[in-house]
Amino acid sequence: MIGISFYLNDPVAEERIILAGKTGVKRAFTSLHLPEEKGELAERAKKLLHLASENGIEVFADVSYNTPSHLGINDLFQLKDLGVTGLRLDDFFDNELILALSAEFKIAINASILFEDDILTLTSKGLKTDSLIGWHNFYPRKETGLSMEFFRQQNALFKRYSIPISAYIPGAGEKRGPLFDGLPTLEEHRTQEPLLSALQLFHEGVEDVYIGDPDPGEQLLAKLLLFFEEKTIIVRTEADFLHQGTYKLRPDLSRDVLRFMDTRSKTAIAPARTEIRPLGTITMDNHLYGRYQGEIQIALRDLPADQRVNVLGKVLNDDLPLLAYLPPGASVQLV
Template sequence: MKRLGVSIYPEHSTPDRDQAYLKLAHEYGFSRVFSCLLSVQGNREKILADFKETVAYANRLGMQVVVDIAPRVFQALKISYEDLSFFNELGASGIRLDLGFTGREEAAMTYNPYGLKIELNMSNGTRYLEQILSYQPKRENLLGCHNFYPHRYTGLAYDHFLHCSWQFKEKGIRTAAFVSSQAASFGPWPVTEGLCTLEMHRTLPVDVQAKHLFATGVIDDVIVGNAYASEEELRALSQIDPDRLTFTVQLNEGITELERKIVLEEPHFYRGDVSDYLIRSTQSRVKYKDVPIPPHLTVEIKRGDVLIDNDLYGQYKGELQIALKPMKNEGKTNVVGRIAEEELILLDMLKPWSPFRFEHKK
């Protein structure tokens, strides 16, 4: 099951604000919470005082709280990897190791008596996971999560992201990555230019970022890295189908009711004999082979246009397509709509035989 999460930073907020945000996120089906001890100042008692109330509230909502740490945090708080009772006292469900140890320590931590999850940094691309696995950890207590990057232009390159993610996915480790709210104003650090994992996501709507991450097939959980996402963004994220790519489409004026029905109501899947030019969904041409589809809206075709072949295309009449490249229109294809510009990156994520659907952008 894919999950959604949000982030809180109690040292930059108040318990009331954080708890109101968690309540709202929970109402929209969010079940993960990320927080950070890397930027926190103060002793053990102060940190417990600042975090404990809000973590307890999240737990009452049934949300899983993971806190980000590094070896220097262990040293500063006088915590040993052999004794994780501090994090159990905090109420956390797990700890994320922004920087790790040698592998032996991480493996040992998975056997902690509190059942705390040990979440590993996925973004480095080394053989770190293999090293940990060589020490025979308790695998069900291992998780993976990418970094986020508050500095513009420092986020992960897509190919590196895939390489790192597959290292965890092929070992059966649950994975997570961050998206950035366009409404949020802060994170754990003074620099706040977004908190996404992938640089290509930084200026995109948060739901498009999440659709893209889920469509990669290598990410199980998507977490909003900065605080606070707007209710509109939380709602949009909650409406994503993580298992079926949904394109936001603007329908053209003048399309027929049948064309609207084909786009929005008929089931679609990407035909397996792949073309460089078109994503083809062919079942509608079978269903409506005896129904007229007159030529109209036969304009030139651009990448991202949604097409339905008309009466002039013989046995292809009624077939729905999405254009992958610009093409000439010889009058046999009706251009009935267009995928939202910010979602054009999703076209490359659709795989042959994958189901997909459209959601009308009014």
């Protein structure tokens, strides 16, 4: 699932929620750790929660013991009526209340700092793993995001207990203050293209990817939803590329090339531009390859020239990293 994040101090949160709903987003993260003053922020929180619900967006929220009094509701259970689907319990909650809440909400536990003993403690009290989410932190300060090695270790732990995993990527637009350095889970994603970061998270077994910053940026949501819902990635090619269109990958991924289905041809294709094939080269087999004639491929590594393989064009350098994270059977839209 693809999710956005909205924050009470964002003056255009309403616009972002409405746009996300129209784009097709179904989930959002927010924080309901409100200051002691009830005031305008409490009313704004209720307004944004209602707005998200009206736009078909489930909300997962950080909460504390003080959240009900700040929002003017009786207890945390009433958050369900405001459209909240899951709770991330950052304050200390007693086991009895956690168990009661788990009957009404998904309970998010911190996948970045909890270990096997913590999971066993929760489950020994009667908490079912099918009501849990392993939700990683985001890290506003540079150099503090998780390493890939630690991230994988934690994910393997939560997978052993069949607990789904959520994590963050930065937005492609304006970053959230006060540091304005993005809100990634993984440090290597801080300055990386967000679409690539999301593909890497899905590749690592993350079920739900949230954009941590309030501004997703132009076209990012549409690209993410295109991948999540239709398993399609847009890949840019050289301006003179003549074979634009959407192609489906074979379900059996090859080591050296991406192979497009239903591209073979019975029409004779003469050898032409039988050149070396650097990473990202788009090719078509000619008649010298017999029944493979017409098959279109993209090189996943540098390959030598082959008189049976014609070079058609090349993927733009900025999009080359995407090729490594395309799952079997995905579609590639060459533009």
